[in-house]
Amino acid sequence: MDYVCLHDKTEIERYLRNDVHLNIYSIGDLDDFFWPYTTWYGFKSRERITAVVLIYAGLSLPTLVAISREADDAMAKLLNSIRHLLPSRFCAHLGMGLATALDETYNLESHGEYYKMALIDKVLASGKDFPDVERLSRRDLNSIQALYKESYPGNWFDPRMLETNQYFGIREENRLVSIAGVHVYSPQYQVAALGNITTLPTHRNKGCGTRVTARLCRSLLDENIEIGLNVKADNKAAISCYRGLGFRLVASFEEFTAQLKRTK
Numbered sequence: 001m002d003y004v005c006l007h008d009k010t011e012i013e014r015y016l017r018n019d020v021h022l023n024i025y026s027i028g029d030l031d032d033f034f035w036p037y038t039t040w041y042g043f044k045s046r047e048r049i050t051a052v053v054l055i056y057a058g059l060s061l062p063t064l065v066a067i068s069r070e071a072d073d074a075m076a077k078l079l080n081s082i083r084h085l086l087p088s089r090f091c092a093h094l095g096m097g098l099a100t101a102l103d104e105t106y107n108l109e110s111h112g113e114y115y116k117m118a119l120i121d122k123v124l125a126s127g128k129d130f131p132d133v134e135r136l137s138r139r140d141l142n143s144i145q146a147l148y149k150e151s152y153p154g155n156w157f158d159p160r161m162l163e164t165n166q167y168f169g170i171r172e173e174n175r176l177v178s179i180a181g182v183h184v185y186s187p188q189y190q191v192a193a194l195g196n197i198t199t200l201p202t203h204r205n206k207g208c209g210t211r212v213t214a215r216l217c218r219s220l221l222d223e224n225i226e227i228g229l230n231v232k233a234d235n236k237a238a239i240s241c242y243r244g245l246g247f248r249l250v251a252s253f254e255e256f257t258a259q260l261k262r263t264k
């Protein structure tokens with residue numbers, strides 16, 4: 001079985017929708033907003049896709065996504081087949097056990113285990129509203145960047161995402177102290193991946209993160225959008241917050257920074 005470069009959105013979407021909650025990020029990347037930054041590889045058997053790997057190049061460091069719920073031989077073989085096509089340096093989101101498909105060619109720096117979660121119990125978030133939470137826009141960019149610099153310096157915030165109108169925050173004394181937004185948002189494909197959620201250390205343990213996330217979820221649910229997120233497996237406070245809003249565990253994966261090994 002040989003890998004193929006995939007170009008047909010409909011064909012890719014058909015495969016990804018076999019497990020919507022697992023593939024929310026990738027489905028969203030089919031949207032025209034993200035599509036120009038994507039490259040897709042797959043295995044086909046009798047014209048049917050059996051595994052898909054995505055490379056997203058819209059950030060400073062390209063990201064490779066190869067995630068499955070369980071050990072997947074087809075995914076491992078696909079990764080092994082396309083190693084020579086990958087960038088010299090990239091971020092990798094790999095299903096558990098898939099790192100061995102790359103470690104001959106790349107030095108892999110682990111950033112730990114992550115959980116992929118999806119909003120399953122939608123009743124818990126759909127009825128929540130908080131008057132102190134406001135919708136943010138491009139006008140708030142300076143305040144947003146100041147919050148991230150202080151509270152979440154390693155964030156994945158892309159200012160383009162403010163165009164989605166799906167960022168919410170809490171202010172105190174004209175200062176933004178908590179925020180929740182999206183990494184991926186596609187009304188066309190009806191999916192969104194939450195991200196860039198943080199609260200100033202001085203304002204934590206007061207429910208701010210729960211309120212901004214709940215308000216964001218309600219906004220997305222009003223559009224009948226499927227919602228997912230990624231969270232560090234050891235971030236117990238965040239996981240507890242998400243579970244309280246109706247999110248449930250879908251799969252685990254590992255995050256790495258991959259650097260091409262030097263040949264002698």
